[in-house]
Amino acid sequence: xxxxxxxxxxxxxxxxxxxxxGGTTGSxxxxxxxxxxxxxxxTPITQSLFDAYSRVLTGKGxxxxxxxxxxxxxxxxxxxxxxxxxxxKDGVAQDAQTQGLxxxxxxxxxxxxxxxxxxxxxxxxxxxxxxxxxxQVASLPQQEYHARHILVATESFAxxxxxxxxxxGNFEDIARRESMxxxxxxxxDLGWFTTDRMVKPFADAVMALKPGQYTHAPVQTxxxxxxxxxxxxxxxxxxxxxxxxxxLDQMVEAKKFNDYVSQLVKTAKIEHSAEASAPAAGAAAPAxxxxxxxxxxxxxxxxxxxxxx
Numbered sequence: 001x002x003x004x005x006x007x008x009x010x011x012x013x014x015x016x017x018x019x020x021x022g023g024t025t026g027s028x029x030x031x032x033x034x035x036x037x038x039x040x041x042x043t044p045i046t047q048s049l050f051d052a053y054s055r056v057l058t059g060k061g062x063x064x065x066x067x068x069x070x071x072x073x074x075x076x077x078x079x080x081x082x083x084x085x086x087x088x089k090d091g092v093a094q095d096a097q098t099q100g101l102x103x104x105x106x107x108x109x110x111x112x113x114x115x116x117x118x119x120x121x122x123x124x125x126x127x128x129x130x131x132x133x134x135x136q137v138a139s140l141p142q143q144e145y146h147a148r149h150i151l152v153a154t155e156s157f158a159x160x161x162x163x164x165x166x167x168x169g170n171f172e173d174i175a176r177r178e179s180m181x182x183x184x185x186x187x188x189d190l191g192w193f194t195t196d197r198m199v200k201p202f203a204d205a206v207m208a209l210k211p212g213q214y215t216h217a218p219v220q221t222x223x224x225x226x227x228x229x230x231x232x233x234x235x236x237x238x239x240x241x242x243x244x245x246x247x248l249d250q251m252v253e254a255k256k257f258n259d260y261v262s263q264l265v266k267t268a269k270i271e272h273s274a275e276a277s278a279p280a281a282g283a284a285a286p287a288x289x290x291x292x293x294x295x296x297x298x299x300x301x302x303x304x305x306x307x308x309x
Contacts, residue, residue, distance in 0.1 A: 037074060040081040045074070053077050115257050124252035130241070132248050132255075137238045141194040145206050146231040148188035150174055151181040151224050158218035158225035165214060171229050180224060188229075194236065199223075206230055 036044035047062075054062040054073055062070055087093045093102075148171060152158050161174060172187030179188055195203035205219045205228050214229035241248075 038078055040078055041085050043081065043085070045077055045081060050074060050077060118257060118260055119253050122253075122256055124249050128252045129245060129248045132252050133241050133244060136244075136248070136251075140238055141196055141236055143233055144192050144194045144236045145233055146192050147190050147206055147209075148172070148175060148229045148231060149181065149183070149190060149202075150179045150188050150227045152178060152227075153180065153224050155218055155220070155225050158227060161227055162216055162218065165227070166216070171214065189231075192234075202226060202228065 032046045032048050034047040034049075036046055037050055038045045050073070051062050053076075054060060054065065054070075057073065057076075058065065058069075062073070065073065084093075087098075092098055150158075150161055150171070152161060157178075161178060164174060165171060172189075175184050175188030178184075181188070183190055195207060198206065199221045201219050201221050205215050205226070209215070209228070209230035211230055211232050215227055219226040219228060238244075
């Protein structure tokens, strides 16, 4: 789904959220007294709503658009309102899942708005940025690895692959022939990576090897059985402060807002029902993949910049 489609659905959700079951404007929000640019089934599309829609969709205020752009955008918003009215009429807006999605959309908008308000007069100082930079650099891996692997389904077959390698078999040719991983087309080549981006058994195996060595004992992960060969190791350099400044600014602001939210949570009256801690029935197990790479941890900081070979 492309960005415009996503924004269209989000806007539709917001339009539905603003209406009670009868399809008219709800009374839970402050009245919008800006002028009406159009009406749909008696409901106005106001200038303030249009401006908000313009900023979400184009990143600009409606006054910055050409006449043709404004006309096209208004037509798009009118269509969204028509769909929202149909959703209300057909009972879609009262569906429990739809209501949940609308509420999540509302919470997301309010959270972003409160974040913007709170951080407006709290820009990150140079000292805060340098402190964050030093902390992130200290947490970075010191080196990165270049490795290949052959991924198969069972330990017994993995041992057969190892036996073939020990008899002089070509690692890349065997990877192309036997590996289940997409890297097989490149002879099992995984490129350069840091071990924090790999599942632990795979990372541990890589770090135990010297360049040119492979694992004679197959390595098991949730993806299958791996035979891993280390190609090379090189030092990993952190990017210059100026290059990372924008990301650091985002991280410092995020920490400030998280601290603010933590204080709000402490003072809020929060009650948990007994059902909240009960395990969900029929929870699905995570889907297995075929590559050892794991996604970077949320909030990963300054990306390392390795020297060019």
